[in-house]
Amino acid sequence: MLGRIARHEWRMLFSEKTPWVILLLLAASIGYAVMNGLQWTRFQQTTLGNAFAEQKGRYADLKQQVAAIEAGKKPSPFADPRMPDAVGGRLAGTYAAMPPLPLSPLSVGQSDVLPYYFKISTASKESVLTSNEIENPNRLLAGRFDLSFVVIYLFPLLITALSYNLLSSEQEQGTLALLLSQPVPLRTFMAGKIGLRAAVIIAVVVLFSFTSLAIAGIDLTSSDATTRLLIWSGVVAAYAAFWFGVVLFVTSFGRSSATNAMALAATWLLLVVVLPSTLNMAASVLYPMPSRVDMIAALRVASDEASAKGNQLLAKYYGDHPELVSVTDSEKALNDVAVTRLAIDDEIERRVRPVVDRYDIQLASQQRLVDRFRLFSPAIVAQDALNDVAGTGAARYRHFVSLVEDYHTKWRSLFSPMIIKKQKFTAAMYDNLPQFEFHEEAIGEIITRTSAAIGALFLSSVILAAISVRRLRRFSIAG
Amino acid sequence: MNNPSRMIISIAKKEMTEMFRDGRFRLASGIVAVLLLASLAAGWKQYGDLKNQHETAQKAERYNWLGQTPKNPHQGAHYGVYAFKPKSQLSIVDTGVDPYIGVAVYLEAHKQNEFKFRPAQDAATSIQRFGELTAAVVLQILIPLLIILLAFSSFAGEREQGTLRQLLSLGVERSRLAAGKALGVAGALAAVLVPATLIGVLTLALTSSKGLLAVDVSRTILMIGAYGLYFLIFLSLSLAVSALSSSSRVALVVLLSFWILNGLIATRTFSDLAGFLHPTPSEVEFDTALQRDLEDTRELNARLDEIKSGLFQKYGVSKLDDLPINFRAISLQQAEELNYTKFEKHFGDVFDRFEQQNGIYQLGAAVAPLLAVRSLSMGLAGTDFAHHRDFTTAAENYRRTIVRYMNDDILVHPTKAGEEYIAGSELWKTVPEFQYEAPGPLWALSRYKTSIVLLIVWLAAAAAAVVFAARRIQA
Numbered sequence: 001m002l003g004r005i006a007r008h009e010w011r012m013l014f015s016e017k018t019p020w021v022i023l024l025l026l027a028a029s030i031g032y033a034v035m036n037g038l039q040w041t042r043f044q045q046t047t048l049g050n051a052f053a054e055q056k057g058r059y060a061d062l063k064q065q066v067a068a069i070e071a072g073k074k075p076s077p078f079a080d081p082r083m084p085d086a087v088g089g090r091l092a093g094t095y096a097a098m099p100p101l102p103l104s105p106l107s108v109g110q111s112d113v114l115p116y117y118f119k120i121s122t123a124s125k126e127s128v129l130t131s132n133e134i135e136n137p138n139r140l141l142a143g144r145f146d147l148s149f150v151v152i153y154l155f156p157l158l159i160t161a162l163s164y165n166l167l168s169s170e171q172e173q174g175t176l177a178l179l180l181s182q183p184v185p186l187r188t189f190m191a192g193k194i195g196l197r198a199a200v201i202i203a204v205v206v207l208f209s210f211t212s213l214a215i216a217g218i219d220l221t222s223s224d225a226t227t228r229l230l231i232w233s234g235v236v237a238a239y240a241a242f243w244f245g246v247v248l249f250v251t252s253f254g255r256s257s258a259t260n261a262m263a264l265a266a267t268w269l270l271l272v273v274v275l276p277s278t279l280n281m282a283a284s285v286l287y288p289m290p291s292r293v294d295m296i297a298a299l300r301v302a303s304d305e306a307s308a309k310g311n312q313l314l315a316k317y318y319g320d321h322p323e324l325v326s327v328t329d330s331e332k333a334l335n336d337v338a339v340t341r342l343a344i345d346d347e348i349e350r351r352v353r354p355v356v357d358r359y360d361i362q363l364a365s366q367q368r369l370v371d372r373f374r375l376f377s378p379a380i381v382a383q384d385a386l387n388d389v390a391g392t393g394a395a396r397y398r399h400f401v402s403l404v405e406d407y408h409t410k411w412r413s414l415f416s417p418m419i420i421k422k423q424k425f426t427a428a429m430y431d432n433l434p435q436f437e438f439h440e441e442a443i444g445e446i447i448t449r450t451s452a453a454i455g456a457l458f459l460s461s462v463i464l465a466a467i468s469v470r471r472l473r474r475f476s477i478a479g
Numbered sequence: 480m481n482n483p484s485r486m487i488i489s490i491a492k493k494e495m496t497e498m499f500r501d502g503r504f505r506l507a508s509g510i511v512a513v514l515l516l517a518s519l520a521a522g523w524k525q526y527g528d529l530k531n532q533h534e535t536a537q538k539a540e541r542y543n544w545l546g547q548t549p550k551n552p553h554q555g556a557h558y559g560v561y562a563f564k565p566k567s568q569l570s571i572v573d574t575g576v577d578p579y580i581g582v583a584v585y586l587e588a589h590k591q592n593e594f595k596f597r598p599a600q601d602a603a604t605s606i607q608r609f610g611e612l613t614a615a616v617v618l619q620i621l622i623p624l625l626i627i628l629l630a631f632s633s634f635a636g637e638r639e640q641g642t643l644r645q646l647l648s649l650g651v652e653r654s655r656l657a658a659g660k661a662l663g664v665a666g667a668l669a670a671v672l673v674p675a676t677l678i679g680v681l682t683l684a685l686t687s688s689k690g691l692l693a694v695d696v697s698r699t700i701l702m703i704g705a706y707g708l709y710f711l712i713f714l715s716l717s718l719a720v721s722a723l724s725s726s727s728r729v730a731l732v733v734l735l736s737f738w739i740l741n742g743l744i745a746t747r748t749f750s751d752l753a754g755f756l757h758p759t760p761s762e763v764e765f766d767t768a769l770q771r772d773l774e775d776t777r778e779l780n781a782r783l784d785e786i787k788s789g790l791f792q793k794y795g796v797s798k799l800d801d802l803p804i805n806f807r808a809i810s811l812q813q814a815e816e817l818n819y820t821k822f823e824k825h826f827g828d829v830f831d832r833f834e835q836q837n838g839i840y841q842l843g844a845a846v847a848p849l850l851a852v853r854s855l856s857m858g859l860a861g862t863d864f865a866h867h868r869d870f871t872t873a874a875e876n877y878r879r880t881i882v883r884y885m886n887d888d889i890l891v892h893p894t895k896a897g898e899e900y901i902a903g904s905e906l907w908k909t910v911p912e913f914q915y916e917a918p919g920p921l922w923a924l925s926r927y928k929t930s931i932v933l934l935i936v937w938l939a940a941a942a943a944a945v946v947f948a949a950r951r952i953q954a
Contacts, residue, residue: 039755047761110608113579113597135759136864137833141575142749144750144751258728280610281517281613292598295596363601
């Protein structure tokens with residue numbers, strides 16, 4: 001029966017022009033969005049490629065310089081490629097990168113605002129971790145037209161356009177009485193109508209996005225990529241299910257097509273546009289992020305006081321300006337400076353730590369607030385999950401930063417003893433410098449997080465459907 | 480009813496009465512008013528906090544600078560100063576790009592630094608990219624929707640109810656009918672907007688320690704004007720579409736589609752297009768190219784050799800130590816000045832590119848008036864990229880001032896080999912304090928000629944559409 005209803009509905013639906021136009025628009029948006037996302041991930045890949053090429057060239061150059069010095073060439077006093085403090089601090093800075101995933105083009109997420117690579121040196125963690133990709137702030141403000149934008153914002157509107165008149169059109173055409181006189185319950189008709197629309201629209205989104213990726217030459221055959229594709233499709237289906245639940249709920253009141261359309265549009269506006277931005281505003285008012293201005297001030301005071309401690313004026317001076325040291329005693333003086341700097345840097349970091357920790361604490365408070373209220377907006381739940389599975393969300397970034405922090409500690413602990421022991425760096429040591437390796441989060445973590453989101457979306461759609469079915473039982477044409 | 484203006488007013492009154500009786504309108508405008516006030520309050524609080532922080536920090540920096548220990552002037556230049564971008568008062572209404580640009584720049588010897596610490600990076604909760612609700616968002620996105628809801632059925636609705644035929648049979652002139660309808664919608668809208676504007680202006684006045692007069696009056700008035708234009712465009716378009724549509728349903732669908740295109744799709748699409756036409760270089764590319772230029776010291780060496788031989792000739796000496804001036808100051812200052820052009824080229828290229836991108840974005844206003852009003856609003860609030868660039872230039876000039884003062888002092892203090900010249904607070908005091916005054920409202924407007932022209936074209940076209948549609952109204 002259901003199949004026959006769906007087949008009939010298919011013929012009815014696509015005999016008109018509008019659904020074709022809607023699907024065409026959807027397909028075009030998907031194609032454009034995926035292309036746009038691809039352009040961004042390719043830019044990231046090119047940038048990382050350039051970074052590592054730059055690093056390789058720099059290392060080769062440094063090794064040559066070491067060889068030349070060992071052969072008798074006079075070293076530059078402030079950029080001696082054998083001095084561990086110069087090497088670890090400036091010369092051999094190495095890149096730590098979080099490369100985009102195969103699915104990253106589908107959701108730009110926060111990847112345009114948050115850094116995806118850092119240049120690691122022995123400098124303080126704060127200064128190493130404040131790297132910015134150059135970008136026009138206007139473009140960051142506008143955001144990008146990516147597939148998750150299409151799914152989150154436009155998808156519900158298209159669902160509304162396809163199904164705001166599920167019953168009302170029958171009522172307005174006078175065919176509803178005929179329909180209800182059949183020995184088929186109304187809910188079966190509704191199931192057929194909605195099921196068909198849901199199947200068509202979800203199939204178009206999922207197939208089109210994957211086809212676009214495949215055409216672009218993205219390899220989706222690895223097991224990680226396949227799992228992520230499945231999760232992605234699950235989130236899209238769950239989000240669509242939620243909106244079809246809303247459609248069913250609104251329809252069950254049996255109002256006119258115009259009223260249904262208005263009610264659906266208002267729901268969309270509230271859940272997708274107003275609620276997330278209001279929640280954002282609330283988070284920043286209730287848990288204001290301490291301005292970095294305060295941190296800079298604290299850093300200044302701490303570094304002044306640390307530098308003034310002891311008889312370090314000269315040392316600091318040489319630290320700022322090693323080229324002033326006469327070449328004859330440069331090695332000795334520089335080493336003393338280097339050791340003093342180590343001590344000062346440690347002191348500064350120790351003193352600024354509580355100020356820096358406040359950012360993490362406040363961000364955690366904001367996120368807790370968001371987590372508490374996110375279930376009110378399926379848009380937030382779905383966007384989060386899409387970012388998560390695309391690898392452009394907050395979780396993967398935090399994972400990246402924690403790996404970078406470990407690596408930074410490792411990098412420092414490599415150079416500090418050499419500085420104190422006044423050891424020299426050799427050409428061979430450049431080849432053995434540890435390189436940062438990015439390990440993905442276990443896929444299980446992502447499955448856990450996103451399946452909660454998918455579950456919540458499906459659950460709310462089931463609840464909406466259950467209420468609507470009860471209402472539909474009492475449905476009367478007169479109503 | 481022969482007096483045309485009285486007729487228009489009575490039509491407007493009838494429209495307004497109907498709207499105020501309509502529960503849906505009361506609910507919608509109530510929600511919009513609450514959101515507008517809440518966003519203003521949030522903007523007010525954030526502005527207050529940040530303004531204090533920035534002012535205190537800038538004072539503290541001056542204090543640090545003056546209180547630094549005695550040291551060689553060049554080391555003083557290395558100690559440097561942080562410049563904090565001041566918050567503009569109208570950022571209460573429109574925070575513009577402020578979340579996406581760094582709050583501070585470190586001014587030190589040898590180097591023009593980039594602005595660090597973008598607030599958006601710190602507040603990176605998972606919903607951050609949905610954007611924050613500011614008064615500007617309410618004005619740019621939600622109010623046009625309210626206008627559409629108020630106006631979409633003006634004509635089409637009366638036609639469906641059959642009252643349009645009655646009206647026209649009474650001999651009411653079509654143009655007066657249209658004027659009356661427009662005035663009615665505008666009046667209903669004013670009931671929401673006028674109190675909100677008053678509260679907004681009052682909020683602005685409250686944030687200024689010097690009272691109402693300290694508010695940047697002309698910027699505020701211009702901003703109100705820009706939004707007024709924008710609302711008039713939506714009002715005229717809605718009436719025209721309503722008059723031309725066969726049913727109110729069609730009118731609503733057409734208007735909502737335009738609203739989605741205007742508010743959701745155009746911003747992203749034109750921003751993407753701008754980036755596609757004028758790609759932004761990556762930090763790695765930028766930095767590598769800049770370093771390559773900075774490391775090339777051939778010109779510096781040639782210039783220094785030339786100056787050196789000139790000085791030897793002038794003073795009749797053959798050793799740097801015998802010069803009555805300190806040659807190191809000349810070498811430092813020459814290096815600085817040669818780098819000016821390098822920094823200007825590299826930073827200038829990127830900034831020019833941003834402005835080209837923003838130009839494309841503004842042209843997008845030909846399709847979506849939002850892009851024009853958004854650019855103008857940020858510009859008038861002083862939270863756009865143009866103002867940021869202006870501040871960047873001011874900060875860089877101050878950096879050059881500091882370094883020049885330090886080098887000038889080294890110049891007149893020659894030292895023998897192994898000696899170190901140490902300066903103290905007397906020298907630090909001679910460097911003037913960093914002062915920054917944002918450019919005036921006309922400067923801000925001059926950045927957005929395209930937007931202004933396109934807004935006016937839109938209004939003219941929309942008004943013409945209303946006149947055209949009103950003439951053709953059919954019952």
